[in-house]
Amino acid sequence: MTRRVDIRKTRGQAMVEFVLVLPILVLILFGIIQFGITFNNYVALTDAVRAGARSAAVSRLSPTRVPDTEDRVKTASGDLDPTKVVPTVTSDWEHGDDVVVKATYPYSISLLGLVIASGDLTSTSTERVE
Numbered sequence: 001m002t003r004r005v006d007i008r009k010t011r012g013q014a015m016v017e018f019v020l021v022l023p024i025l026v027l028i029l030f031g032i033i034q035f036g037i038t039f040n041n042y043v044a045l046t047d048a049v050r051a052g053a054r055s056a057a058v059s060r061l062s063p064t065r066v067p068d069t070e071d072r073v074k075t076a077s078g079d080l081d082p083t084k085v086v087p088t089v090t091s092d093w094e095h096g097d098d099v100v101v102k103a104t105y106p107y108s109i110s111l112l113g114l115v116i117a118s119g120d121l122t123s124t125s126t127e128r129v130e
Contacts, residue, residue: 030111038109042123046123047076047078048076048080053100053101056068056099056127060129088102090102091129102122103122103123106120107120
């Protein structure tokens with residue numbers, strides 16, 4: 001007596017579908033994680049620039065106002081590597097003029113060792129000199 005194979009049975013179908021879809025889901029998950037890390041770095045950089053601009057706005061009479069502002073940006077950068085934060089300060093330092101603090105920080109988004117995007121995060125803050 002021969003046994004007939006019923007090809008309509010779905011035994012193992014779910015596992016095969018899962019194995020086919022799993023790499024795509026993993027790539028999407030890692031992409032979301034990498035984007036979240038990059039966005040967190042941008043928020044930290046923006047906060048550091050804001051703190052530096054506030055420090056610069058109130059230090060008009062200080063002889064070391066530019067190095068102090070750059071140090072403030074680096075110390076307020078939180079989890080960022082302070083050696084990679086590059087702040088610039090521009091102002092005439094007259095009462096009522098604007099002081100502009102800008103900083104850049106490198107980023108790289110990679111998935112499974114392959115770099116998808118890289119460049120510099122940039123944030124700028126402007127305060128009025130007091």
